[in-house]
Amino acid sequence: MESYGRKRTGTPMTVAATPLTPETERKVGEIGATDVLVGIPSYNNVDTIGHVVRAVSAGLAKYFARSRAVLVNSDGGSSDGTAEAVARAVVDLGTLLISEQQSPLHKIITPYHGIPGKGSAFRTIFEIARRLKARACAVVDSDLRSITPEWIELLIRPVLEEGYDYVAPYYLRHKYDGTITNNIVYPLTRALYGQRIRQPIGGDFGFSGRLAEHYLEKHVWESDVARFGIDIWMTTEAIASGARVCQSFLGAKIHNPKDPAADLSAMLVQVMGAVFALMEEQQFVWVEVKGSNPVKLFGFQYDVGVEPVNVNVDRMISSFRQGLADLEPIWRQMLAPDTVEGLLRLKDCPLQAFRIPDELWARLIYDVAVSYHQRVMPREHLLKAFTPLYLGRTATFVLETQGLTSHEAEGRIEFLCQAFEDRKPYLVERWKAPLS
Amino acid sequence: MKEFWEKALLAPLETLSRNVLAVLPNVLAMSIILLVGLVAAWSIGHVVERLLRVIGLDLLSNRLGVSAALARGGVKTDPSHLVGRTAYWLVVAFAIMAGLGALNLQPLNQFAQSFLAYLPRLFTAALILVVGYLLSNFVSQAVLIAAVNAGIPPARIVAACSRWGVQLVAVAMALEQLGIAQNIVTEGFGIVLGGVVLAGAIAFGLGAKDLAKEFLERRLGNKPRDRAPDDLRHL
Structure with missing residues (x-):
């Protein structure tokens, strides 16, 4: 079967029929x-x-x-x-x-x-x-x-x-x-x-x-x-x-x-x-x-009010900071130097001021994708070492959207998406770069 | 006088010259073997180094942390060069052994045979050390990441212990392979490991029995965690 107008990607066809009982x-x-x-x-x-x-x-x-x-x-x-x-x-x-x-x-x-x-x-x-x-x-x-x-x-x-x-x-x-x-x-x-x-x-x-x-x-x-x-x-x-x-x-x-x-x-x-x-x-x-x-x-769209939920931001930030203290050498292997410097600035900042900005987060995700692609370390280690970073970003999202409705929080996600789109040339350039 | 001249002076000289003439071909053979060996060593070392560079050993070593470990140990050259040099010196060692063998002297022959017989053990021990080192890096990295994700404060200490544990096993295995103080190494290692496990078990039993109880209850009884989880849904 041919694809839908765009060139075919991935492995070609001729697959045996799936067995049924x-x-x-x-x-x-x-x-x-x-x-x-x-x-x-x-x-x-x-x-x-x-x-x-x-x-x-x-x-x-x-x-x-x-x-x-x-x-x-x-x-x-x-x-x-x-x-x-x-x-x-x-x-x-x-x-x-x-x-x-x-x-x-x-x-x-x-x-x-x-x-x-x-x-x-x-x-x-x-x-x-x-x-x-x-x-x-x-x-x-x-x-x-x-x-x-x-x-x-x-x-x-x-x-x-x-x-x-x-x-x-x-x-x-x-x-x-x-x-x-x-x-x-x-x-x-x-x-x-x-x-x-x-x-x-x-x-x-x-x-x-x-x-x-x-x-x-x-x-x-x-x-x-x-x-x-x-x-x-x-x-x-x-x-x-x-x-x-x-x-x-x-x-x-x-x-x-x-x-x-x-x-x-x-x-x-x-x-x-x-x-x-x-x-x-x-x-x-x-x-x-x-x-x-x-x-x-x-479909017919509607919205509902936001009920309070339990989110332990302190624990997320302390997890991020433990990562910063213990996993820094690993993060330096998987992230670009500028990205690591951006993260290090969050080491001692007060809790309420803690933020991983959209631009830094977009660059960070792209760095991790490139490291995965280039196999800079075992892939499972790479993805697991990402956990404290994710918790840091989640804490940022919670701090930024406290008091906002889900609809308003959606606006924050739109800004984040824009940051990902704006920085895509960075990803493409790093992705295509020869291994060093 | 003439008799004295012939017996005391000429005869030893004649014997010496006969001996020298008998050994000379062997010396010549040894020189040729050494010369060819040196040329072969240089060529093989060079080819091995180039080949390893082409297949990207240096890149792989960077990723596996071998280059960093070499740098920490004061070795500034890259792994391709290091392996090339090793190949060079191995061939040189073989050439020297072969050259000495060409002299056909009994003590030297015995030494060469012993050395050649020991080489496989040496090689196996080196391999065990290299694999042990790589494995220790992998294990300690995995332990460090898992400990940080589990929020264990002394994550680096736990990771370092796992690294040294694996390296200790590797060293013990390598020494056993080399036949150095086999009994002492095996028993010493057993005592140390047993002590560490016992100490860990006592420490865990005394200090973390509640944690262990909660963990086992959660695992075996599907009991949910006591601490209030976030209401976050990640997916």
Whole structure:
């Protein structure tokens, strides 16, 4: 399959078909073809997946009543009865005032093959979409508590009726939700690829059947993409291949609580490693891009008040300062001298005056990307040594946005994005420079 | 008088000249071997150095911290030159051994054989030291980063301990390989390591039993952390 107008990047095609279980093969054969397909990857999500399946079923019944529809649950070997919960979940259309008859919703509950991870689960969903010749698809997380039937419409209709290939989610989030996205992933992907996709690692996406086929053709299914980097990979690959991208406003995203203090550095290794690996793969695309363009946003937008949240700025700053004291030699290896000098100025400044300015942060992220590219040290060390820097920047963001609404805080993120775009020539120059 | 002249003076001279004539080809052979060896050593050293420069050994050494370690040890030359010089002196040593062997003198032959038999051990010991050094750098860097991220104040001390621990193991293994005081090294190392582990266990048991309890409860019982986490969601 050819790409969407832009030159092809990455590894070429000719990929073997993804294996499906005989039971799934049989089911796919029975169904034959579909218009719409919604995939739900899962692993031990018995508590929440029933709600997700009901929301998806209601969404398909309400908004795509005349379309043939398939729901695919791609499971990683759950032992808690997730598959049974999917099979059991039914929605009473009468109570939802959905009276129109629709073609029956087919459910495929299948285990996936390959490396354990969300990416492998998606691969099976893409393969089923390809075999059923689905026109439009969506994937939603199985631990969602806030999903409504409207999500399905918002993720699928732009593909079916507006000709878009990729629909990224746009969530209503607290200003302190998604600090990695706000301070790193969004500004960086926007500056690199020139598209203002606000939640590039959102987790719930809509896409066309042909984009699913394009994803399948890529040789990434034995890499980290199969484990944890699938979200950013899908977004980046969609942009880089020239697909038409848009966003849909889905409202709040509430999902099963995870321990927020779970290993932050491991999280950074996964997210930043995936972003930087894609920078290497797509370097011939992003080096040419200048500035950025707004991306069409569908859906009814609204705002809510900001409730106070607990943020321990002191602890973040002390973590940054410990990094400055103990990791300085490592930081000197991974950052440019000017960047390190900028950080050293923060050594003794008073708490309330502590700031890592936007310009310095943009340069710092670019330095880390270049060091990752040039392998100046083991990559895992590089990304883990970044943790105190990230905490320093997060403290800056909290201090700068205290008392601001989420909407006003969004203005601060816009300034940051501008700093990333303004300093992109610095990245390109360092990226292309020969190793020294 | 004539007899005395022949027996006392001419005979030793004749014997000496016979001996000299017998040894002369060996000396000549030794000279040729040394000369060829020196030329070969110069060529090999030069080629090795150039080759290593081309494949980027210096760059790799910079990244692995080997160059910095050499500089700390007072070695100002780059690793390619150092390896080239090592190759040169190895070939020179072989040439000298071969040259001495050409003299066909029993004590020298024995010495050369012993030296050649010892060379593999020397090489293995050197390799153990180099690998141990690189591993100690890697481990101490990983420990330092992990300790800082965990907010452990003496992070650098912990990292230094891990570095010296790995290097100590490497030195003990190298000495054992060289056959130097094998028993003392092995037992000494065992005693030191056992002492360190025991001291650590006692210190941890007395000073951090609550921390250990919380850690184990969290790991084994999926108990959440007691300290209030930030409400921040990073992703």
